[in-house]
Every structure is written in structure tokens, then in C-alpha cells.
Amino acid sequence: MDFNALPFDSDAMCAGLRPWIECESPTHDAAAVDRMIDLASYDLAAMGAAIERIPGRMGLGGSVRATFPHGKAGEPGILIAGHMDTVHPVGTLAKLPFRREGGTCWGPGIQDMKGGNYLALEAIRRLAAASIATKLPVTVLFTPDEEIGTPATRELIEATARGQKYVLVPEPARPDGGVVWGRYAIARFNLRTIGTPIHAGVDPRLGRSAVREMARRILEIEEMSTDSCTFSVGCVVSDQRHVNCVPSGCSAEALSMAKRQADLDAGVEKMLALNNPDGDVGFHVARGVTRPVWEPSAADKALFEHAKSLATDLGFEITAHMAGGGSDGNFTGAMGIPTLDSLGPRGAGLHTLNEHIEIESLAERGKLMAGLLATLS
Incomplete structure (x- = not known):
């Protein structure tokens, strides 16, 4: 099946993406x-x-789960998992408006990860328009x-x-255009x-500054970083x-x-050992959310090899990476479900005011996503 023949149009996809980018959506x-x-x-x-x-819940926004009609509806299939929150506060569009110059398009969340989510939907649209049925429900x-x-x-x-049998995560492509088959x-x-x-104004030395203590603790924590476990x-x-006023809380x-x-478990123990609520200035450490390590399984590697073969047929190469940064692929990969991450567009500057994508990669990665959806069984 020649997925290059599917009429993906990067320019049209970029235009269709604009309303998503101009709908600012910071997590909180x-x-x-x-x-x-x-x-x-x-x-x-x-x-x-x-x-x-x-x-x-937890004061955060809601989710949407969508299922497409299929002859095997209800049986294990393919999950496309993405997030719609960004790190950019409302008002970022004033500094980082949706704009395109030549082959590049900028905007808050365009790389992480609205561009990938959009191309995943476009892949489903193109397959439907060509009357190409997926072998598994999506x-x-x-x-x-x-x-x-x-x-x-x-x-x-x-x-x-x-x-599900497979999970596809359209997070941003790696800097070399590669994908992710495991995360830290x-x-x-x-x-x-x-x-x-x-x-x-009395004498600040008579108080105990929570900010000063936090500054000291920040240096202590970041100095705990090693090649095997980092802290920031x-x-x-x-x-x-x-x-x-000398600050009482920070x-x-x-x-x-x-x-x-x-x-990571050893690092968690080191952090929790710093807890000292009864000190001259109390220091409290509470564990927050955790993403488990996702080490590539044989099934993850087989899924990558399948994607690599599709990419070669489409005229480009992809590499596989273990990556930091974390994604929701950590969860599904750690569950043992074959997962392939970073299927989104190529670009750079995520989480900054230079966040952008390479427009041509919308069609390139869209075809790869379409190939995966159509051929996985």
C-alpha cells in the first residue's frame, strides 16, 4: 500500500491547526x-x-475519549494518546502569535503537542477519505x-x-526526527x-528567612545530581x-x-531524607507525582521496526531513542503495552517563546501515522 499517495497537504494542515494554537490552554x-x-x-x-x-478533577480540565466505528469495535485496538494542555499562560499569543514564515510555523503548544495531535486526526481523515479501513479499532x-x-x-x-494492543503517542519528534521507544x-x-x-526595619537577623533557607536547600538539592540521577x-x-518583612514561608x-x-528510587530516598520540619527553619519535603521508567521491550522494538520500515517506504529514516522529559507513554510502556512515542512533527523550542514546527513534517509524519493505523494488526 502506497501511503505516499494519500493527499496529505502540509499547508492545509497548518491552516487547520491555527484554531487549536490560538485556543490557549495552560494546564492550571x-x-x-x-x-x-x-x-x-x-x-x-x-x-x-x-x-x-x-x-x-483536582481543579483541572476534562478529557475527551473518542472511538471510531469498526467491525471489531470493543476488541483490543490502537490508542492514540495525547495531551491538550501547554506550559504557556493565557496571553502568550501576544509574544508568540501563530505565524508562519517559509517552511516554519510558530505558536504556543504547536510542537508540544497540538501539532502531533492534529496530524493524528488528519491521518484518520485521509484513511477514511481513501476508504482504507484500519485492521484494528482506533x-x-x-x-x-x-x-x-x-x-x-x-x-x-x-x-x-x-x-488496547498498541499505543501511539504523537509527542514532538526527536531533534533528529527520530521516535521514542522508552523514557526515563x-x-x-x-x-x-x-x-x-x-x-x-528592626533587625532582619532576629528573624529566620524562609527564602534564605530555600535558596540554601536549592543549592544542596541540585548538588545531589549524578550521572545516574539528576535533581532540579x-x-x-x-x-x-x-x-x-523577613519571609516566614516559601x-x-x-x-x-x-x-x-x-x-530513581534511591534518589527519592535521598530527597525524603532532607525532611527536617523541626529545624531552626523548618524544611518539608513531600513526594509528588511519579512517572515510572519505560524500558523498551521486545514488543516496543518490534513496533519501532514496523514504523521504521513504513518510514523508509515513505522516503525518510527514523531512529529510536530512550528519552528524558517524560510523557504519558511512560505509563503505557511500563504497563507492557507496545508503545511508540514522539510520532509528532519535527521542530524545536518547545516550552519557550521560540516554539515552532517544520511545516512539511506535518504531512510526512501524518503519512507515517496513517501507515501505522492502517497496517497494525
Whole structure:
């Protein structure tokens, strides 16, 4: 079957992607994410899918699960799993508007990962228009919270994936255009320091600064990084809004990443050992969400080899990678379900004000996705 013959049009796909990019959807703005889920739900319904809207929880937005008509409906099939939340706050469009110049298109979330989600739907559209039936039923699941570790929808993702034969994740392509067949383990931590306030105009040395202690702890934590397990701290917020007061509280979040689960487990123990709530300035460490390590299985590797063969037939090569950064593929891969990640467009600058994609890769990767959907059995 010649999937190159399918009439994918990168320019048309880029234009169709624009409403998605201009619907800003930062994770912590539930209403904004729900507006994006509404857009995707409409598109899926217009394609003939049965739509299930799943309410959000933990103050986050909802999800959409869509199933397409198939003669084997209800049997194990293919799950396309993507997230619709981004790291960019509402208003980012003023600094990073949707725009294209030559072969490049910019916009918040265009690479991570609305571009990949869109091309996955376009692959389903092109197959349907060509009357090419997939051998397996297809389910699409779009969720609202991947950028914060998927605290609200991990169970939903795992429950949906459990009945599938394959999972395809259209996260951004690797820098060389490759895909991902495994990801490192990740743990998040919530940090808090509790000090003693005093008016800074009296004598700040008589107080105990929660900010000063957090600064000291940040250096301590980041110095724990090794080749096998790394630590970083971000999102530091002081309770104190006035500089003339010694701050009594400060919060932060830390992230740890390891290539092996055993190394992450050891890193978690090191972090929790720093807990010292009864010190001169109290330091509290609480474990947050965790992504398990996903080590490529024989089935993951076989799925990659199948994709590699399809890509070769389409005129390009793909490589396979273990990757950091984490995705919802961590969960399905760790469950032992054959998973292939980073099937989205090529680009760069994700999570920055230079986030962009290479427009021609929309059709390129769309054809690869179509080939996978049509041939997996």
C-alpha cells in the first residue's frame, strides 16, 4: 500500500491547526483547557467518532475519549494518546502569535503537542477519505494535565490503554526526527520552608528567612545530581509580598530524573531524607507525582521496526531513542503495552517563546501515522 499517495497537504494542515494554537490552554486554567477539548471534540465528532467527555478533577480540565466505528469495535485496538494542555499562560499569543514564515510555523503548544495531535486526526481523515479501513479499532484520548505529571488522568490513561494492543503517542519528534521507544523515570517533590517573620526595619537577623533557607536547600538539592540521577528545582514562590518583612514561608517544586527505576528510587530516598520540619527553619519535603521508567521491550522494538520500515517506504529514516522529559507513554510502556512515542512533527523550542514546527513534517509524519493505523494488526 502506497501511503505516499494519500493527499496529505502540509499547508492545509497548518491552516487547520491555527484554531487549536490560538485556543490557549495552560494546564492550571481549567476553563481554557476545556475550550481546547471542546474544539478537539467537535473535530472528532465531525469525523464520525463517538464522543465521551470526561469531567476534570483536582481543579483541572476534562478529557475527551473518542472511538471510531469498526467491525471489531470493543476488541483490543490502537490508542492514540495525547495531551491538550501547554506550559504557556493565557496571553502568550501576544509574544508568540501563530505565524508562519517559509517552511516554519510558530505558536504556543504547536510542537508540544497540538501539532502531533492534529496530524493524528488528519491521518484518520485521509484513511477514511481513501476508504482504507484500519485492521484494528482506533480510540483517541486527549487529556488536560501531562505538563504537570498527569496527576488527575493517569488512571484514565491506564484504564483506556489496558484494553488496547498498541499505543501511539504523537509527542514532538526527536531533534533528529527520530521516535521514542522508552523514557526515563521521573519524580516530583513539593518543598516548603517555614521561618520566623520580623519587620526588616528592626533587625532582619532576629528573624529566620524562609527564602534564605530555600535558596540554601536549592543549592544542596541540585548538588545531589549524578550521572545516574539528576535533581532540579523550579517554581519557587515566597509567601511574603513585602520586602520590608523577613519571609516566614516559601514553596518550591523539585524534579528528579533517572534512567533506571532503582536509581530513581534511591534518589527519592535521598530527597525524603532532607525532611527536617523541626529545624531552626523548618524544611518539608513531600513526594509528588511519579512517572515510572519505560524500558523498551521486545514488543516496543518490534513496533519501532514496523514504523521504521513504513518510514523508509515513505522516503525518510527514523531512529529510536530512550528519552528524558517524560510523557504519558511512560505509563503505557511500563504497563507492557507496545508503545511508540514522539510520532509528532519535527521542530524545536518547545516550552519557550521560540516554539515552532517544520511545516512539511506535518504531512510526512501524518503519512507515517496513517501507515501505522492502517497496517497494525
